[in-house]
Amino acid sequence: MSQTVTKKLMLFFPKCECEKPIIYHLVKDHNLIVNVFRAKVTPEEEGYLALDVTGTEEDIQKGMDFVKTFNVSINTTGKGITVDEDHCTHCGHCITHCPTGALHIADMATREVIFTESKCIECMGCIRVCPYNACASAF
Ligand code: SF4
Numbered sequence: 001m002s003q004t005v006t007k008k009l010m011l012f013f014p015k016c017e018c019e020k021p022i023i024y025h026l027v028k029d030h031n032l033i034v035n036v037f038r039a040k041v042t043p044e045e046e047g048y049l050a051l052d053v054t055g056t057e058e059d060i061q062k063g064m065d066f067v068k069t070f071n072v073s074i075n076t077t078g079k080g081i082t083v084d085e086d087h088c089t090h091c092g093h094c095i096t097h098c099p100t101g102a103l104h105i106a107d108m109a110t111r112e113v114i115f116t117e118s119k120c121i122e123c124m125g126c127i128r129v130c131p132y133n134a135c136a137s138a139f
């Protein structure tokens, strides 16, 4: 029997997909145990679900393939912080306010500011200081 694993995921729903019974199908059709720990889902606006899914790697993959058919974006780190590439000017102001180095300059030649999501602890520091509102939180 395949080993079960638990993965933390963040699902972002476009407006039109919020009422679809996606979680129901993940449980019923893909044998997954789902633990929703943060959610904002309303018919009028974009929404998100932060959840743990437990199952075999194969069932989780099939479940995620199913979710993607609804035009739902999946963030596998389960983080709610986003940095909008279109608004970021790479001014660097956020870097000294980011306690973990999640926002950093990888190449001093280009001085491009990179967001490494896996290092983010969701302290919201960058959201408070970004002059261009490039950083946002789903929560
Ligand atoms: S402060 Fe905002 S605009 Fe400046 S580098 Fe950071 S995310 Fe980009």
Ligand code: SF4
Residues within 6 Å of the ligand: 081, 097, 098, 099, 100, 101, 102, 103, 119, 120, 121, 122, 123, 124, 125, 126, 127, 135
């Ligand atoms: S939320 Fe905090 S840890 Fe995450 S990128 Fe922003 S400042 Fe860094």
